[in-house]
Amino acid sequence: MSQAPHTVSRLRSARLARSAKPFLARGGPRGERCAGCRLIPSHCICALRPAVPVRAGFCLLMADIEPLKPSNTGWLIADVVTDTFAFGWARTEVDPALLALLADPQWQPYLVFPGEFVDSARVVTDVHAADGSQGKRPLFVLLDATWPEARKMFRKSPYLDKLPVLSLQSEQLSRYKLRRSQRDEHFCTSEVGALCLELAGEAHAAQTLEAYLDVFTNRYLKAKQQQPVDPDDAAHQRLKNLTHPC
Incomplete structure (x- = not known):
């Protein structure tokens, strides 16, 4: 059951339209995938997509093929947070709509990036510190x-230079199992989103996004291993309890 396409879905469609040849995801099943969640139909999570009121917003600046990867978790943020905007990144050009968004007076943008790589004068650890x-x-x-791509994007995007840099402080190690980082302290995009929501005082939305990521990871891996979904396991129950409290 596919949902209406959100900003990441539309960016994926635009990127596919520019492709000279089909994009083949590495590993996993090669067959049909749901357009709404990128999983095979038998493991689709569209019916579980949470609806959570959130005051905060997200701007995803995505590397070239990132929207095409079934394992991408920025997609999950767009599922949960209505005010999510997605733009493809290119070194030589910038979407005018991105510049307009960053200049919109209703928003206070924070560039989320490790503070150890940034001039300390730009670094904040509180979302109200700018x-x-x-x-x-x-x-x-x-x-x-x-x-490596994110570091390049950071260095070569001068329109981001004036934004305060939010450096996340967390002792939590990444539980993401789909794409492993060489550094354990690196989070996947959805985990970063949940930490940001916590800082913004959106605890319920943060927990819901975490639970949704767990269910997505669960189903992605089961599809890859050709195993059936257990809708009553701990991951699914946690998401159900957060989205449909008794």
Whole structure:
């Protein structure tokens, strides 16, 4: 059961339209995938997509083929948070709509990036620490890419240079099992999104996004291993309890 296409889905369609040849995801089943969640139909999670009111927003700046990867988790943020915007990144050009979003007075953008790689004068650890942020809605700008790609995007995007850099502080190690980072402290995009929501005081939305990621990971791996879904396991029950509390 597919949902209406959101911003990441539309970016994926646009990227596919520019492709000279079909994109083949590495590993996993090669057959039909649901357009709404990128999983095979028997493991589709569209019916479980949460509807959570969230004041914060997200701006996903995505590396070239990131929207095409079935394992991408920026997609999950767009599922959960209505005000999610997605743009493809290119070194030589920038979408005018991205610049307009970053300049929109209703938002206070925060570029989420490790503080150890940034001039300390730009680094904040609180979503209300930026000058002029009073009353504005937080907009978390995430570089949705592999770590080497994200560092390149950070260095070669001068329009991001004036944004405060939100450096996340967390002792939690990534539980993401689909794409492993060489550094255990690196989070997947959806985990970063959940941490941002916690900082913004959106605890329920953060927990829901975490639970939704767990269900997505569960079903993705079961599909890859050709195993059936157990809708009553712990991951599914947690998501159900958060989205349909008694």
